[in-house]
Amino acid sequence: MKVVLFCGGLGTRLREHSDTIPKPLVNIGVRPIVWHLMRYYAHFGHKDFVLALGYRGDMIREYFTKYDETLSNDFTMSEGGRKIELMQSDIHDWRITFVDTGLHANLGQRLLRVRKYLEGENEFMANYADGLTDLPLNDHIEQFRRSEAIASIMAVRTSQSFHCVQSEDDGTVTSMGRIAETEFWINAGFMCLRKEIFDHIEEGDELVEKPFDRLIAKRKLHVNRYSGFWQQMDTFRDKIMYDRMEGRGDCPWMVWKKK
Known part of the structure; x- marks a missing residue:
């Protein structure tokens, strides 16, 4: 299956880096x-x-055009x-298509703009480019294929908690309490999509809003709830955590290193 990665966002909450490089x-x-x-997907055989x-x-x-294999491989x-002998290679069998989808386009429009590079694909994967997981991808895909859904997403329990506020019309607070992270699930990406997704995206649509609402109305959106590792790199704090x-070798997303 081909893998579409959305790499066009501004990364405004990671200003320490995204002012100079994309997230x-x-x-x-x-x-x-x-x-x-990409190394995660390639581990499961998805290298296009x-x-x-x-x-x-x-x-x-x-x-990628100036990719240096020696930075992450023994040699x-x-x-x-003058002579470099690599002990192993990372990306020699990857196929990467680079598509300019616009500076301010949303995900739905970016997906429409890469559609021509997905011709002939009955199903494909798509994802944000700022989160990692150790999700068993083959199981995720198999769940999607067994369903009659047009789209499937991974959902995780959020790592944050919030204070929920209820109030009257005049602003008087009537109750306030913490919503724990165990009480709700969030969309974490790692989408599996059938080609019919394009029948549900209109010009200007954000992918996970109106198109997904249309799928929900038709009972064509599937979710895989996953309780393993997932972490987005959304802020500088997330960058430090990663x-x-x-640094201590605690990298659950590196499934390619597991025996």
């Missing part, structure tokens, strides 16, 4: 988060990627550096 290129260790995500580019898409193109150097996990 998909923010590093975890020596590789950017989008590489970790379509990158829907927007903000600083030129930097994402440059990163032997000889002849004064760096610390990588």
Whole structure:
């Protein structure tokens, strides 16, 4: 299955990095988060990627066109550096299509603009480019295929909690209480889609709003609730958390390293 990755957002809540580089290129260790995500999909055999580019898409193109295998693979150097022998390779069998989908386009419009690169695909995957998981992808796909849904998403319990406020019309608070993270699930991406999704997206639509509402009305949206690891890189705090996990070798999303 082809994998569409939405790489065009501005990343406004990660200003410490996204003022200079797009959020998909923010590093975890020596590789950017989008590489970790693509490596995850490749582990399960899905190596044909379509990158829907927007903000600083030129930097994402440059990163891959000047990709340096030696940064994340063991190698032997000889002849004064003129000969490099890699012990293994990351992306030699990946196919990556780079598509400019506009600076301010939403996800629905970005998906419409890469449609021509999905011709002949009865089903494909799509995802945000700023979150990682250890979700058993084959099981996720199989659940989707067994369903009659046009779209399937992964849902996780949020890692945050909120104070819920109820009030009267004049603003007087009548109750206030904490909603714990265990009480509701959120959309975490990792979408599986059938080609019929394009019949439900109109010009200007945001993918997970009106198109998904139309699927819900037809009982054609499926969810896979997952309680394992998932974490978005949405803020600088998330970036620090990922760096610390990588530094101590606690990287559950690196399913390719598990035996």
